[in-house]
Amino acid sequence: MPSSVAGPEIERLIQLLGRLPGLGPRSARRAALQLIRRKEQLLTPLASAMAEARDKIVVCSSCGNVDTSDPCTICRDERRDPSILVVVEDVADLWALERAGAIRARYHVLGGVLSAIDGRRPEDLNLATLAARVAEGSIGEVILALNATVDGQTTAHYITDLLAAQGVKVTRLAHGVPVGGELDYLDEGTLAAALKSRTTF
Amino acid sequence: MPSSVAGPEIERLIQLLGRLPGLGPRSARRAALQLIRRKEQLLTPLASAMAEARDKIVVCSSCGNVDTSDPCTICRDERRDPSILVVVEDVADLWALERAGAIRARYHVLGGVLSAIDGRRPEDLNLATLAARVAEGSIGEVILALNATVDGQTTAHYITDLLAAQGVKVTRLAHGVPVGGELDYLDEGTLAAALKSRTTF
Numbered sequence: 001m002p003s004s005v006a007g008p009e010i011e012r013l014i015q016l017l018g019r020l021p022g023l024g025p026r027s028a029r030r031a032a033l034q035l036i037r038r039k040e041q042l043l044t045p046l047a048s049a050m051a052e053a054r055d056k057i058v059v060c061s062s063c064g065n066v067d068t069s070d071p072c073t074i075c076r077d078e079r080r081d082p083s084i085l086v087v088v089e090d091v092a093d094l095w096a097l098e099r100a101g102a103i104r105a106r107y108h109v110l111g112g113v114l115s116a117i118d119g120r121r122p123e124d125l126n127l128a129t130l131a132a133r134v135a136e137g138s139i140g141e142v143i144l145a146l147n148a149t150v151d152g153q154t155t156a157h158y159i160t161d162l163l164a165a166q167g168v169k170v171t172r173l174a175h176g177v178p179v180g181g182e183l184d185y186l187d188e189g190t191l192a193a194a195l196k197s198r199t200t201f
Numbered sequence: 202m203p204s205s206v207a208g209p210e211i212e213r214l215i216q217l218l219g220r221l222p223g224l225g226p227r228s229a230r231r232a233a234l235q236l237i238r239r240k241e242q243l244l245t246p247l248a249s250a251m252a253e254a255r256d257k258i259v260v261c262s263s264c265g266n267v268d269t270s271d272p273c274t275i276c277r278d279e280r281r282d283p284s285i286l287v288v289v290e291d292v293a294d295l296w297a298l299e300r301a302g303a304i305r306a307r308y309h310v311l312g313g314v315l316s317a318i319d320g321r322r323p324e325d326l327n328l329a330t331l332a333a334r335v336a337e338g339s340i341g342e343v344i345l346a347l348n349a350t351v352d353g354q355t356t357a358h359y360i361t362d363l364l365a366a367q368g369v370k371v372t373r374l375a376h377g378v379p380v381g382g383e384l385d386y387l388d389e390g391t392l393a394a395a396l397k398s399r400t401t402f
Contacts, residue, residue: 006296007269009253016247020224020232027223033293034222035251036258036267043255046217050236050248052210057237066237068208092234095207 010036062133064109064126066091080104083140085133087159089113089147097145105143108133113146113155125155127162134166144172211237263334265310265327267292281305284341286334288360290314290348298346306344309334314347314356326356328363335367345373 010032018028035043059065060072067073074080074094084105088094094107110125134142144159146152160170175193177186186194211233219229236244260266261273268274275281275295285306289295295308311326335343345360347353361371376394378387387395 006267007257007274009250009257009269010267013247013250013254016243016250017221019243020218021235022224022228022232023221029293029296031221031223032254033267033291036254036292039255039258042217042220043251046214047248047251047255049210049214049217050244050251053214053233053237054240054244054248056208056210057240066207066211066234068210073208090234091237092230095230 062129063107064091064111064129065094065107074106080106082106082138084143085139085141086143086145087130088145089152089155093145093147103143110155113149113151114158115151122158127159130159131162131166134163134168139168141169141171144170146172148173148175263330264308265292265312265330266295266308275307281307283307283339285344286340286342287344287346288331289346290353290356294346294348304344311356314350314352315359316352323359328360331360332363332367335364335369340369342370342372345371347373349374349376 013035014025014028014032017023017031018025020028023031035046056068057066058068058070060067060070060075062071062075065072065074069076081104084103085108086094086097086103086105087108087110088097089110089112091109094109097103097107108126108130110127110130112120112125114120114122114125133139142159142163144156146156156172163170174197175190176197177183177190177194183191214236215226215229215233218224218232219226221229224232236247257269258267259269259271261268261271261276263272263276266273266275270277282305285304286309287295287298287304287306288309288311289298290311290313292310295310298304298308309327309331311328311331313321313326315321315323315326334340343360343364345357347357357373364371375398376391377398378384378391378395384392
């Protein structure tokens with residue numbers, strides 16, 4: 001939007017909205033217009049939700065989760081199994097696992113995976129805090145819930161080596177056919193893994 | 202996100218972001234995480250840009266444009282041709298025409314088009330202000346820059362009838378092949394219109 005047409009305030013709003021993942025320049029303009037049109041129902045509450053998030057949200061110094069308290073709600077939750085630690089790349093993965101509701105354990109958020117291309121080295125990830133948590137002695141199993149990508153698996157191997165001396169059990173997520181998935185659409189690697197790890201019916 | 206995992210602040214942020222056009226529940230979560238991760242570079246400036254928009258942006262009482270002043274920058278711009286009025290459905294269309302930079306005129310934003318399905322009747326659009334602006338007498342041509350949809354064209358016909366008594370020239374955008382468009386992908390209606398309105402080379 002040329003600043004001669006709309007004020008610089010609108011232009012700045014569009015520019016910032018366009019930096020959100022999933023919004024390009026065109027959808028940022030649509031989002032800005034929607035915000036302006038629905039001032040009371042959307043713009044005002046969103047502006048205050050953002051101000052509140054800015055003021056209150058902190059990163060948990062223990063696990064790297066984001067929350068309004070440090071330690072976070074999960075780290076303080078006494079009902080969770082303290083002997084299992086689930087290692088994830090990102091808070092989004094933690095949320096996905098919590099939505100699945102399949103495990104009541106604690107997490108450790110790496111904040112990324114090792115990547116030669118993106119130049120992310122071990123010291124860029126929360127690995128020292130992971131080693132320190134495991135060294136404390138109360139954790140019996142570390143589940144590596146990392147993406148099944150080259151970088152994810154490289155990171156998994158690195159962490160396995162890192163924790164080898166500590167005698168903790170290190171496991172990883174199973175490979176296989178996604179629930180509801182059609183064989184026809186799966187790659188050979190997944191099919192081979194699903195066959196190899198077949199279970200009795 | 203269950204509120205047991207992240208605080209209600211994060212949940213509320215995700216919920217409000219999900220109401221922006223173009224963001225579903227999944228991308229709203231990604232956007233929220235991106236905002237939290239990039240607090241200084243993104244969340245803080247966006248929160249203040251929204252607060253500023255909320256406080257400053259008004260709808261122009263003359264043309265229906267959104268701006269930080271009323272009358273808006275375009276209505277106050279003396280260098281624009283006061284004899285041409287471009288009628289658009291929406292502020293997004295006004296922005297698109299301004300980006301094209303093809304005309305230096307004033308606008309009239311209808312705030313929608315007539316629609317039997319959505320129940321939008323003439324009194325729901327800014328038609329009374331349009332008739333009043335034309336009745337003032339300084340406008341010689343009204344360009345109907347409405348979408349080439351059934352509702353857009355119905356609205357165009359309605360406005361033509363509405364302004365018929367006032368002796369103003371009413372025109373509409375040409376139909377034809379989009380610049381860079383491939384004939385192969387165009388519908389028969391567009392091709393027929395492009396042939397009918399063919400020009401000498």
